Amino acid sequence: MVKRIAAALGIALVVLIAIIVFNTIIFTAEEDEAIALVTHKVNVEQAAQRLGEAVRFETDSTKRRSADFPRFIAWLEETYPTVHTTMERQLISNQTPLFRWAGMDASLKPVLLAAHYDVVPVPKASLPDWVHPPYAGMVDENFVWGRGTLDDKGAVIALMEAAEAMIAEGFQPKRDVWFSFGHDEEVGGIFGAGAVARKMRTDGVQFAWILDEGSFVLDDIIPGLERPIASINVAEKGTISIELVAKGAGGHSSMPPKQTAVGTLARAVDRLQNNPVPGGLDGVTADFFDRLGREFGLPERALFANTWLFGPLLENQLAKANTTNAMLRTTTAPTMLEGSPKVNVLPVEARAGVNFRLHPRDSADSLLTHVEEAIDDGEITIIKPENYSEASTVSDADASGYLAIEKAIRQTFGNVATVPGLTIAATDARHYGRVADNAYRINPFQIEDHDLARFHGTNERLSKDNLRLGISFYRTLLEAQ
Numbered sequence: 001m002v003k004r005i006a007a008a009l010g011i012a013l014v015v016l017i018a019i020i021v022f023n024t025i026i027f028t029a030e031e032d033e034a035i036a037l038v039t040h041k042v043n044v045e046q047a048a049q050r051l052g053e054a055v056r057f058e059t060d061s062t063k064r065r066s067a068d069f070p071r072f073i074a075w076l077e078e079t080y081p082t083v084h085t086t087m088e089r090q091l092i093s094n095q096t097p098l099f100r101w102a103g104m105d106a107s108l109k110p111v112l113l114a115a116h117y118d119v120v121p122v123p124k125a126s127l128p129d130w131v132h133p134p135y136a137g138m139v140d141e142n143f144v145w146g147r148g149t150l151d152d153k154g155a156v157i158a159l160m161e162a163a164e165a166m167i168a169e170g171f172q173p174k175r176d177v178w179f180s181f182g183h184d185e186e187v188g189g190i191f192g193a194g195a196v197a198r199k200m201r202t203d204g205v206q207f208a209w210i211l212d213e214g215s216f217v218l219d220d221i222i223p224g225l226e227r228p229i230a231s232i233n234v235a236e237k238g239t240i241s242i243e244l245v246a247k248g249a250g251g252h253s254s255m256p257p258k259q260t261a262v263g264t265l266a267r268a269v270d271r272l273q274n275n276p277v278p279g280g281l282d283g284v285t286a287d288f289f290d291r292l293g294r295e296f297g298l299p300e301r302a303l304f305a306n307t308w309l310f311g312p313l314l315e316n317q318l319a320k321a322n323t324t325n326a327m328l329r330t331t332t333a334p335t336m337l338e339g340s341p342k343v344n345v346l347p348v349e350a351r352a353g354v355n356f357r358l359h360p361r362d363s364a365d366s367l368l369t370h371v372e373e374a375i376d377d378g379e380i381t382i383i384k385p386e387n388y389s390e391a392s393t394v395s396d397a398d399a400s401g402y403l404a405i406e407k408a409i410r411q412t413f414g415n416v417a418t419v420p421g422l423t424i425a426a427t428d429a430r431h432y433g434r435v436a437d438n439a440y441r442i443n444p445f446q447i448e449d450h451d452l453a454r455f456h457g458t459n460e461r462l463s464k465d466n467l468r469l470g471i472s473f474y475r476t477l478l479e480a481q
């Protein structure tokens with residue numbers, strides 16, 4: 001009897017191993033059709049000098065009245081005269097230039113390519129650490145240095161350089177191509193991209209697709225991958241900040257109750273942190289890891305190939321790293337606390353601020369239900385904000401726009417894997433996406449691990465090589481429109 005059970009178990013184990021091995025063997029990247037590299041002749045020195053000039057305008061989004069905004073727009077006009085005479089340009093909210101490049105066939109749906117020229121502030125304390133001052137626009141042998149080079153003036157300049165050269169060569173697109181350069185992306189994009197979307201809706205313009213920032217070609221950033229990954233993001237997370245309030249009787253701290261408002265509030269925050277919003281490998285996250293998983297060597301590939309068995313184990317592992325955890329779920333970040341103004345005074349009120357980044361599977365309402373259930377305390381008032389943004393819809397990774405971007409990426413960057421990803425921060429694409437069938441998010445630059453800290457950080461820079469690739473990418477993509 002025992003022998004028979006052992007034999008049955010042995011056979012089951014062999015079958016199980018066979019299934020795992022079989023699934024792993026067939027779990028490979030789809031054979032990329034051989035795509036020849038396309039390289040355009042690009043005047044990269046000129047482009048680099050111009051990006052340097054663009055950096056010198058301090059278009060800090062927290063100083064929106066700065067004269068550098070109109071000065072930047074005037075500089076664009078002087079620097080790219082052919083674009084300005086060929087395309088129709090309007091200024092949205094006086095500061096966001098919106099261009100329409102008329103196509104030859106009015107029956108085709110238009111597309112929109114977007115970038116933004118506002119930048120985040122430079123903290124004073126970081127100034128001594130900059131190799132070159134952040135607004136000097138220094139161009140050395142290999143790099144253009146300064147605030148905004150990566151995020152996102154590099155893309156503005158690459159688009160303008162591409163279009164200026166193409167028009168000079170007599171190119172006209174088949175469909176209408178629009179460019180939009182937002183001036184307030186870093187502070188929500190309401191008056192730039194948001195106003196563009198409202199205007200397009202009023203005017204009855206619906207885009208086939210839009211392309212904005214949101215990811216990059218990532219080299220050596222995810223350990224274990226053999227080639228760079230171009231994450232063409234098909235969705236972006238939403239953001240909502242909730243306030244928690246606990247009330248108390250107040251009074252002197254020498255005769256405190258068993259628990260003060262601060263204690264009640266702290267318990268609520270703790271419960272929230274210990275009850276993460278459920279997440280996992282489904283929807284856009286599943287598609288991302290399904291394509292990414294094929295790029296790993298063993299043993300990771302065996303795990304991703306057999307999510308039917310290893311799914312929970314994988315989710316557990318992915319949840320351990322902050323970056324991959326943010327891909328899996330709506331994240332919870334308690335960020336602000338406030339109690340009594342004096343240490344010997346009992347609080348009459350204690351407040352906490354918690355920021356959540358909504359995964360496309362969740363909504364603000366479903367999140368609030370989760371928060372109420374997790375806290376489960378009648379003493380806590382949960383205040384929903386007036387302003388928040390839901391996660392975007394998920395765009396189609398098989399639609400013509402995605403395929404066109406994917407092809408241009410491969411034509412420009414060669415042997416890279418393309419995956420449909422999720423932008424975990426907020427960008428202007430969520431506004432433009434409201435007037436488009438699909439919204440995609442990637443900047444055509446290849447970045448490495450050490451570049452991540454330069455975003456919104458110190459020593460932001462873009463290599464001339466990247467600038468050349470970016471211009472070449474936009475040209476290739478535009479030629480197909």
Ligand SMILES: [Zn+2]
Nearest residue numbers: 151152185213
């Ligand atoms: Zn940006």
